[in-house]
Amino acid sequence: MTSSDVISLHRTPYPSHNTTMDTLTLVTLLVAAILSIFFLHFIKKNTSPWILLRFLRNFYRMHDNQAELLEQNNGTILVKRSWFGGKDMLLTSDPANVRHILSTNFSNYPKGAEFRKQFEFFGDSVFTFDFEEWNHHRNAVRSFFSHRLFQQFAEKIVQDCIQIELTSALDQISNNQVVVDLEDLLRRYIYYSACCISTGYKPRFIGLALSEDKLLKATDDACDAITARYLVPESIWKLQRRFGLGKERRLREAEKTMDKIISNYMSMKQEEMSKGEIRNDEEDFSLLKGYTIGNEIFEQLDHKVIKDSTFGLIFAIEDTTSSSLSRFFWLLTKNPKVEAKIRQELEKVRPLTEAKSSSFFSDVEVGKMVYLQAALLETLRLFPPASMVSKTAAKPDTLPSGHHVSQNTMVIISAYAMGRMSMIWGPDCLEFKPERWIMEDGRIRHEPPHKFSAFGAGPRICPGKDVGLKVLETFAATIIYNYHVQVVEDRVGAPKNTFILHLDHGLMVRLIKRWT
Numbered sequence: 001m002t003s004s005d006v007i008s009l010h011r012t013p014y015p016s017h018n019t020t021m022d023t024l025t026l027v028t029l030l031v032a033a034i035l036s037i038f039f040l041h042f043i044k045k046n047t048s049p050w051i052l053l054r055f056l057r058n059f060y061r062m063h064d065n066q067a068e069l070l071e072q073n074n075g076t077i078l079v080k081r082s083w084f085g086g087k088d089m090l091l092t093s094d095p096a097n098v099r100h101i102l103s104t105n106f107s108n109y110p111k112g113a114e115f116r117k118q119f120e121f122f123g124d125s126v127f128t129f130d131f132e133e134w135n136h137h138r139n140a141v142r143s144f145f146s147h148r149l150f151q152q153f154a155e156k157i158v159q160d161c162i163q164i165e166l167t168s169a170l171d172q173i174s175n176n177q178v179v180v181d182l183e184d185l186l187r188r189y190i191y192y193s194a195c196c197i198s199t200g201y202k203p204r205f206i207g208l209a210l211s212e213d214k215l216l217k218a219t220d221d222a223c224d225a226i227t228a229r230y231l232v233p234e235s236i237w238k239l240q241r242r243f244g245l246g247k248e249r250r251l252r253e254a255e256k257t258m259d260k261i262i263s264n265y266m267s268m269k270q271e272e273m274s275k276g277e278i279r280n281d282e283e284d285f286s287l288l289k290g291y292t293i294g295n296e297i298f299e300q301l302d303h304k305v306i307k308d309s310t311f312g313l314i315f316a317i318e319d320t321t322s323s324s325l326s327r328f329f330w331l332l333t334k335n336p337k338v339e340a341k342i343r344q345e346l347e348k349v350r351p352l353t354e355a356k357s358s359s360f361f362s363d364v365e366v367g368k369m370v371y372l373q374a375a376l377l378e379t380l381r382l383f384p385p386a387s388m389v390s391k392t393a394a395k396p397d398t399l400p401s402g403h404h405v406s407q408n409t410m411v412i413i414s415a416y417a418m419g420r421m422s423m424i425w426g427p428d429c430l431e432f433k434p435e436r437w438i439m440e441d442g443r444i445r446h447e448p449p450h451k452f453s454a455f456g457a458g459p460r461i462c463p464g465k466d467v468g469l470k471v472l473e474t475f476a477a478t479i480i481y482n483y484h485v486q487v488v489e490d491r492v493g494a495p496k497n498t499f500i501l502h503l504d505h506g507l508m509v510r511l512i513k514r515w516t
């Protein structure tokens with residue numbers, strides 16, 4: 001591969017963990033890691049100091065380290081960070097605990113003040129609220145997502161994005177035989193859909209060979225900084241924030257960028273309203289329109305809640321679905337038999353002889369494709385894009401596993417570890433096997449959410465699950481049917497060290513058209 005045949009989609013916002021570490025964080029973690037290698041030998045195994053040192057030594061592979069530790073400890077570990085001046089942290093992947101925390105004893109496990117501090121970038125919205133405030137917004141969001149007009153609006157946007165925007169870009173890539181980062185490409189087009197769904201406006205064109213998108217870059221910088229806040233002591237990140245250093249400086253810039261871009265969309269909507277040019281519901285049933293003019297679902301709210309909710313929805317759609325889809329294509333390249341079976345299923349619905357330019361599969365068509373759905377669920381089991389869910393114990397409690405949780409303990413449910421536990425999925429838990437999702441009668445097996453927790457569980461379960469799965473199915477079906485995705489750099493495919501599981505080095509591919 002020469003540099004001349006690579007389309008230069010922006011690579012900088014998604015660098016590897018090494019390059020994203022700023023100096024102060026890196027030095028702190030490296031010193032701690034070196035000391036931990038030495039001290040790990042002298043400390044009793046599985047005690048809190050040992051686990052803390054192991055976290056430090058493995059900070060560059062946090063997801064796999066958590067999964068290994070949880071597998072070795074029956075799915076739960078309590079880390080007494082209060083001995084070292086932090087908050088105690090309980091990490092669990094035990095389905096009985098997950099059901100207790102997310103469902104049965106839900107009222108005792110709000111997101112909490114600690115979460116809001118770490119995720120301040122996400123501001124005031126359903127994602128960060130607790131108790132009454134959360135309940136109120138949650139009801140509105142749920143009614144909105146289940147509204148017939150919203151579903152039609154979202155489906156039309158995704159269809160136009162694939163048929164009009166994406167397929168012409170993919171044809172261009174395959175005709176010119178260039179190499180692209182598929183993860184970056186999918187992010188741009190799913191972001192395009194997410195922005196239309198959330199605001200009712202198309203973002204500036206995000207096609208090939210353009211420079212980075214500012215809002216995507218801001219989101220990545222924010223996710224990086226938020227993850228670092230889990231890893232380094234609060235005093236260090238607060239110091240960095242105060243003096244505008246490293247990731248915290250980039251987080252501040254990200255806040256300004258997000259504020260500017262979303263506020264601009266809000267002004268456009270206000271202007272439409274003041275000129276009496278509000279589009280009808282078929283053309284615009286976006287969240288921002290609902291919040292701006294108020295309707296039977298949304299009351300009018302203050303600027304900050306509207307801004308944060310609008311951005312939150314773009315993030316909820318884009319980051320989760322684009323990272324799952326890239327991971328899905330990465331898994332297919334390692335499992336060609338699965339890809340062949342998906343093709344057979346697609347060609348049963350539409351033989352290749354009937355293929356025509358920009359062949360798109362509708363919601364109804366993908367609804368019939370059980371094997372494709374199973375392969376996507378299997379992807380989400382092994383690589384849940386929202387890798388962990390964080391809560392805080394309001395009162396002391398005892399979990400079904402017998403672990404005592406004191407007040408203000410941070411409780412983290414690792415969805416990544418849950419997908420890799422042999423006690424949940426059996427001895428072949430690390431294998432990619434879509435068949436495990438298909439019942440003997442040929443229908444999809446529905447696993448309870450406290451076992452398959454990619455979408456969370458209980459009252460806070462993801463309200464966009466159906467929309468998210470449809471986005472995955474329609475993008476995946478269109479690409480697999482029309483192109484063969486050939487990976488040109490066989491990388492390990494490690495997950496990026498942030499709470500959203502992007503591929504650490506992207507996915508460099510060529511696309512070969514399957515029919516002419």
Ligand code: HEM
Pocket residue numbers: 126127128138141145313316317320321324380384385386389453454455456457459460461462463464465467468469
């Ligand atoms: C593959 C796709 C997706 C995955 C894996 C996913 C996963 C999740 C998870 C794990 C949560 C957190 C649950 C908790 O805090 O307990 C969540 C929350 C949420 N998701 Fe999704 N999501 C996806 C797509 C979407 C889409 C497409 C939308 C919107 C159309 C959406 C909207 C939301 C909202 C509004 C919340 C906040 C719910 C609350 O806190 O009450 N998600 N999602």
